Amino acid sequence: MSRKNPDYEGSKWQHFAQWTKGEYDPQKGKLETHPPVKSKKSGTDIKGYLRKMWNENKDLYEEKQEKELSLFEKIYFFVAILLGVFITILLLVTVSHLPRFGDANAPENNEVARRYIEKGLEETGAVNIVACMILDYRAFDTFGESCVLFVAATCVLMLLKSDGKEKKDTESEYVTRRSEILRPAARILVPVIIIFGIYVILNGHLSPGGGFSGGAIIGAGLILYLTAFGFERAGRFLSEKNIRIITVLSLTFYCFAKSYSFYTGANHLESIITPGTPGALLSAGLIVYLNICVGIVVACTMYSFYVAFRRGSF
Amino acid sequence: MTLVQNFPFFCIILSMFSAIISFLLSGRWAKVVHVAMLIAVFVMSLMTLNVTARSGLSYTYMMGHYPAPWGNEIKIGPIESLMATSFASIMLLSVMGGAWHIKKDIDEKRLNLYFIQLDLMMASLLALIYTNDLFTAYVFIEICTISACGLIMARRTGRVYVSAIRYMVMSLIGSGLFLIGLSLLYAITGQLLMEPARTGLMLDIIKGAYLIPVSVIMILLTVGLGIKSGLYPFHTWIPDAYGYATPASSAILSSLVSKGYIFLLIKLVLRVLPYETAPGRQMDNVLFVFGVTGMMIGSIDAIRERNVRRMISYSSVAQIGYIYMGLGLATDAGITASLFHVISHGLMKSLLFISAAGLIDSSKGRLDRNGLQGAGFRNLVAGIGFTVGSLSMIGMPLLSGFVSKFMFAEAATQAATVKMIIAWIALAISTVLNAVYFMRMVLVIYTPDDSKKTEAGKEGGADFFMEKAATITLSALIIVLGTMSPLVIGILNNGLDKLG
Amino acid sequence: MGTSVFTNYEECASVILFVIGMMNLLLQSNLIKKIIGLDIMDASVYLFLAAKGYIEGRHAPIYTDGITDASYYINPVPSGLVLTGIVVSVSVSALMMALTISLYRQYKTLNLDEIMMKLRKQESEEFIALSNKTEGEGSK
Numbered sequence: 046m047s048r049k050n051p052d053y054e055g056s057k058w059q060h061f062a063q064w065t066k067g068e069y070d071p072q073k074g075k076l077e078t079h080p081p082v083k084s085k086k087s088g089t090d091i092k093g094y095l096r097k098m099w100n101e102n103k104d105l106y107e108e109k110q111e112k113e114l115s116l117f118e119k120i121y122f123f124v125a126i127l128l129g130v131f132i133t134i135l136l137l138v139t140v141s142h143l144p145r146f147g148d149a150n151a152p153e154n155n156e157v158a159r160r161y162i163e164k165g166l167e168e169t170g171a172v173n174i175v176a177c178m179i180l181d182y183r184a185f186d187t188f189g190e191s192c193v194l195f196v197a198a199t200c201v202l203m204l205l206k207s208d209g210k211e212k213k214d215t216e217s218e219y220v221t222r223r224s225e226i227l228r229p230a231a232r233i234l235v236p237v238i239i240i241f242g243i244y245v246i247l248n249g250h251l252s253p254g255g256g257f258s259g260g261a262i263i264g265a266g267l268i269l270y271l272t273a274f275g276f277e278r279a280g281r282f283l284s285e286k287n288i289r290i291i292t293v294l295s296l297t298f299y300c301f302a303k304s305y306s307f308y309t310g311a312n313h314l315e316s317i318i319t320p321g322t323p324g325a326l327l328s329a330g331l332i333v334y335l336n337i338c339v340g341i342v343v344a345c346t347m348y349s350f351y352v353a354f355r356r357g358s359f
Numbered sequence: 360m361t362l363v364q365n366f367p368f369f370c371i372i373l374s375m376f377s378a379i380i381s382f383l384l385s386g387r388w389a390k391v392v393h394v395a396m397l398i399a400v401f402v403m404s405l406m407t408l409n410v411t412a413r414s415g416l417s418y419t420y421m422m423g424h425y426p427a428p429w430g431n432e433i434k435i436g437p438i439e440s441l442m443a444t445s446f447a448s449i450m451l452l453s454v455m456g457g458a459w460h461i462k463k464d465i466d467e468k469r470l471n472l473y474f475i476q477l478d479l480m481m482a483s484l485l486a487l488i489y490t491n492d493l494f495t496a497y498v499f500i501e502i503c504t505i506s507a508c509g510l511i512m513a514r515r516t517g518r519v520y521v522s523a524i525r526y527m528v529m530s531l532i533g534s535g536l537f538l539i540g541l542s543l544l545y546a547i548t549g550q551l552l553m554e555p556a557r558t559g560l561m562l563d564i565i566k567g568a569y570l571i572p573v574s575v576i577m578i579l580l581t582v583g584l585g586i587k588s589g590l591y592p593f594h595t596w597i598p599d600a601y602g603y604a605t606p607a608s609s610a611i612l613s614s615l616v617s618k619g620y621i622f623l624l625i626k627l628v629l630r631v632l633p634y635e636t637a638p639g640r641q642m643d644n645v646l647f648v649f650g651v652t653g654m655m656i657g658s659i660d661a662i663r664e665r666n667v668r669r670m671i672s673y674s675s676v677a678q679i680g681y682i683y684m685g686l687g688l689a690t691d692a693g694i695t696a697s698l699f700h701v702i703s704h705g706l707m708k709s710l711l712f713i714s715a716a717g718l719i720d721s722s723k724g725r726l727d728r729n730g731l732q733g734a735g736f737r738n739l740v741a742g743i744g745f746t747v748g749s750l751s752m753i754g755m756p757l758l759s760g761f762v763s764k765f766m767f768a769e770a771a772t773q774a775a776t777v778k779m780i781i782a783w784i785a786l787a788i789s790t791v792l793n794a795v796y797f798m799r800m801v802l803v804i805y806t807p808d809d810s811k812k813t814e815a816g817k818e819g820g821a822d823f824f825m826e827k828a829a830t831i832t833l834s835a836l837i838i839v840l841g842t843m844s845p846l847v848i849g850i851l852n853n854g855l856d857k858l859g
Numbered sequence: 860m861g862t863s864v865f866t867n868y869e870e871c872a873s874v875i876l877f878v879i880g881m882m883n884l885l886l887q888s889n890l891i892k893k894i895i896g897l898d899i900m901d902a903s904v905y906l907f908l909a910a911k912g913y914i915e916g917r918h919a920p921i922y923t924d925g926i927t928d929a930s931y932y933i934n935p936v937p938s939g940l941v942l943t944g945i946v947v948s949v950s951v952s953a954l955m956m957a958l959t960i961s962l963y964r965q966y967k968t969l970n971l972d973e974i975m976m977k978l979r980k981q982e983s984e985e986f987i988a989l990s991n992k993t994e995g996e997g998s999k
Contacts, residue, residue, distance in 0.1 A: 133878045193946060197954050204961050297376070311360065312360050531897055
C-alpha cells in the first residue's frame with residue numbers, strides 16, 4: 046500500500062510535475078516587471094463630445110480604410126516579392142562572375158594588402174595586422190566609427206532617458222530580488238570577465254582582439270554586475286556623471302592623439318611617435334593607447350545602452 | 360603645405376570635438392559651442408574657398424603618414440570648399456531661425472544631446488564633402504543617418520517616432536545597398552580610395568572582365584544613395600520625416616542631409632563610377648526618368664496636401680527630382696546646374712520651413728490652409744520670407760530659383776534631342792505646378808482675416824529676434840545668389856574638372 | 860551565369876541572406892522582426908567580406924615566427940572593414956530598439972500598421988479639436 050500525501054495538490058513534486066508540463070511557473074509574479082501603467086482619466090466635456098462624434102463616423106471610416114489597405118497590401122506584397130526575386134537573381138549572377146573563393150590571384154589581393162602585411166610591423170610596430178590597419182593606416186575610419194557609437198548612445202539617451210518625475214513611483218519596481226544563484230555566481234564571474242576584457246584590450250596589438258571586442262567583454266561584465274547587485278551598488282562608481290566624464294575624456298584623447306598624427310602626416314613633419322619594440326606590451330606607438338580609449342568608450346556605451354533600456358536613468 | 364590648406368581637416372575635427380565636449384555641457388553652453396563651431400567652420404571654409412578658387416588649386420590631404428592607396432585621405436578643391444561654406448552658413452541660419460522652437464520642443468535636459476546631433480551632422484556632412492575614400496564615406500553616411508534620426512525624433516511625440524522609424528528603415532536599406540556595392544567594388548578592384556578604384560574599374564572594362572559586376576556596382580551605389588536622398592520612387596518617408604520634426608531639424612534635413620548624399624553621388628559619378636561607358640549611359644537615362652517623374656509626382660502630391668509643412672516637404676521631392684534630372688542629362692552643364700541647385704535649394708528650403716513655422720505660430724498652431732488665412736499680416740517678416748521663398752521656387756527672375764531653372768534649361772540644349780525636349784516640357788509643367796501650390800499659399804496668407812491682427816504672444820525676445828534675423832538673411836542670400844550668380848557659376852565651372 | 864557559381868558558396872549564401880534581411884526590414888510590420896531583418900542584412904555583408912578576404916591555405920593576419928611574407932597571410936583589409944561594420948550595425952540596432960521601446964510605451968503594440976491606424980485616428984481627433992477650438996473662439 047502506498048502512502049498518500051494528504052496535501053498532494055500543494056506538494057513540491059506536484060509543482061515539479063506541473064512545471065515539466067508547462068502548467069506551473071514558479072517565477073510567475075516574482076520576477077521584475079515593468080510598472081503597470083496607470084490609465085489617465087479623461088473626463089472633460091470636449092473630449093466626451095469628440096468621442097461621441099468619432100463613434101458616429103467610426104464604422105464607416107475604418108471599414109473603408111480596411112478595404113483600401115487590403116488591396117494596397119496585396120499589390121505591395123506582390124511587387125515586393127517580385128523585387129526580392131529580381132534582386133536575388135541579379136546579385137547571384139554578379140557573384141557568379143566574381144573571382145573564385147579563396148583565390149590568391151583575386152584582384153583584391155593587390156599591392157595595398159601586400160604593403161599592410163610586409164611593412165606593417167616595421168612601420169607601426171603592431172603584431173596584429175588588422176589592428177595596425179584600422180588604428181594606424183585607416184585611423185580616420187576608426188575615429189568615425191567611435192563617433193557612430195557615441196552618436197547612437199546620445200540618441201538612445203535622448204529617447205529613453207526618464208524625466209525624473211516618474212522615477213520615484215517606479216523605483217521599487219526595478220529593485221532586483223535577492224537571488225541565490227545570481228549573486229554568488231556574479232561575485233566569481235565579474236572580476237574574471239573584466240580582467241579578461243582588460244587583457245584583450247591591452248593585447249589588441251599583439252593577439253586577436255582589441256578595443257572593440259575587449260570593450261564589449263567589459264561591458265558584459267558590468268551589465269552582469271548591475272543585474273546581480275542592483276542599481277544602488279552599481280551606481281556608486283558607475284553614475285551617469287562618471288560615465289559621461291570617462292567617455293568624453295577617452296574620446297578627447299583619441300581626437301587629439303589622432304589629430305596630431307594626421308597633422309604631422311599631412312604636413313610631412315617628423316612625428317614623436319615611434320613603433321617601439323615589436324611584441325612588447327607598450328609598443329606600436331599610439332595603437333595600444335587608442336585601443337584603451339576605444340575599449341572604455343565601447344564598455345561605457347554598452348553599459349549605458351543597457352541602463353537606458355532597462356530603467357532610463359542611472 | 361600652407362596653414363590654409365589644413366583648414367578643411369581642422370573643420371572636420373573641430374565639429375567632432377565640439378560634439379564630444381558638448382556631452383558634458385549644459386544645453387545653453389552646448390548651443391554656444393555649436394554656434395561658435397559653425398562660425399569657425401564657415402570662416403575657415405571661406406578662406407579655403409578664397410585660396411582654391413583664386414588659384415584653381417585642388418589637392419589631397421593625407422590623414423596620417425601613409426600615401427595614397429594605403430592611408431585615408433581627403434581631397435579639397437574649389438567646389439568642395441564652396442559646398443562646405445554654403446552648408447555651414449545654411450546650418451547656422453537654420454539653427455538661428457529655429458532657436459525659439461528648439462527651446463519649446465526639446466526639454467532642457469536633452470538640449471545638449473540635440474546639439475551633439477547637430478555637431479556630428481555637420482562633421483559628417485563635411486566628411487562626405489571632402490572624403491576621397493569610399494569606406495570613410497560609408498562610416499560618415501551612417502553617422503549622418505543616425506544623427507538625422509536624432510534630429511527627427513528630438514520632439515518626442517508618437518507621431519515623430521513613427522516618422523523616425525520609417526526614415527530609419529528606408530535609410531538603412533539605402534546604406535545596406537551602398538555597403539554591399541562597396542564590398543563588390545572592393546572584390547573586383549581591391550581599392551577603397553576613389554581614384555585607384557576608378558583606375559581598377561576602367562582596367563576591368565578595357566579588359567572586358569567583370570562587366571556584369573561593374574554595372575551592378577553602379578546600380579547598387581546609385582540606388583543606395585538615391586534612396587537616402589529621397590529620389591522619386593523611394594520618397595515615401597520624406598513628408599513624414601520633414602513634416603513633423605521641429606522646424607530647425609526640418610530645415611536642416613531637407614536642405615542639407617539629402618544634399619550631402621547627392622554631393623557624394625556626384626563625386627562618385629565623376630571620380631569612381633564609369634558613367635561615360637555604355638552601362639553608365641543607361642544609368643544616366645534611368646536617373647533622368649526618375650528625376651523627371653519625381654518633379655511631376657512631387658508637385659502633384661504637394662498640390663493635394665492640406666498641411667503646409669507637408670506641402671513644403673513634397674516640394675522637396677520635386678526639387679530633388681530637378682537635381683537628378685540635371686545629373687541624368689550627362690553633360691558638364693547638367694552637373695553644374697545640379698550643383699548650383701544644391702546650394703540654391705538649400706537656401707530656399709530652409710527659408711520656407713522657418714518662415715512657415717513663423718506663420719503657423721501666429722495662427723494658433725493651425726497647419727491647414729483655412730487656418731493660415733491672413734497669417735502674412737500677423738507675422739510680417741515670416742510672410743515676406745515665405746513670399747520670397749515661394750517666388751524663388753517658382754522661378755522669379757532676380758532670385759536664385761530662376762538662375763537654377765535657367766541653367767537646367769540651358770544644360771538641356773547640349774543633351775540629346777529627346778532628353779532636351781523632355782527636360783524642357785518637364786521644366787515648364789513643373790514651373791506651372793509649383794506656381795499653383797506656392798501662389799495659392801501666398802494668396803491665402805495675404806487674404807485679410809477678420810480676427811485681430813497682432814499676435815505678439817511670443818516670449819523669449821532674443822530667440823524670436825533670431826528667427827526674424829535668420830528669415831531676413833536667408834531672403835537676402837537668395838536675392839544675392841540670384842543677382843550675383845555669375846560668380847558662383849564661375850567657381851563651379853572652373854572647379855568641375857578638378858572635382859573629377 | 861558566370862563560372863564561379865559553384866565555387867562561391869559563401870558569397871551566394873550571403874547575397875541570398877542579404878535579400879532575406881532586406882525584405883524582412885521592408886515588409887514585416889512587427890518592429891522587432893524588422894530589427895532582426897536589419898541584423899541579418901548587415902551580417903550577410905560581413906559574411907561576404909570575410910569570404911572575400913579568405914585565401915586558401917593561408918593564416919590569420921597576425922605575425923607568427925617573424926614571417927613578414929605576404930604569401931603567408933590572408934588579406935587583412937576585409938577583416939578590418941568587418942570590424943568597423945559590426946560596430947556600426949550594433950549602434951544602428953540599439954537605436955532602432957530604443958525607438959521600438961518608445962513606440963511601444965506610447966501605443967502598446969509592436970505592429971507598425973496598428974500604430975499607423977491609431978495615429979490616423981488620433982490625428983483626426985486632434986484636427987477636430989483644433990478646429991472646434993478656433994471656431995469657438997471666433998464665435999465669442
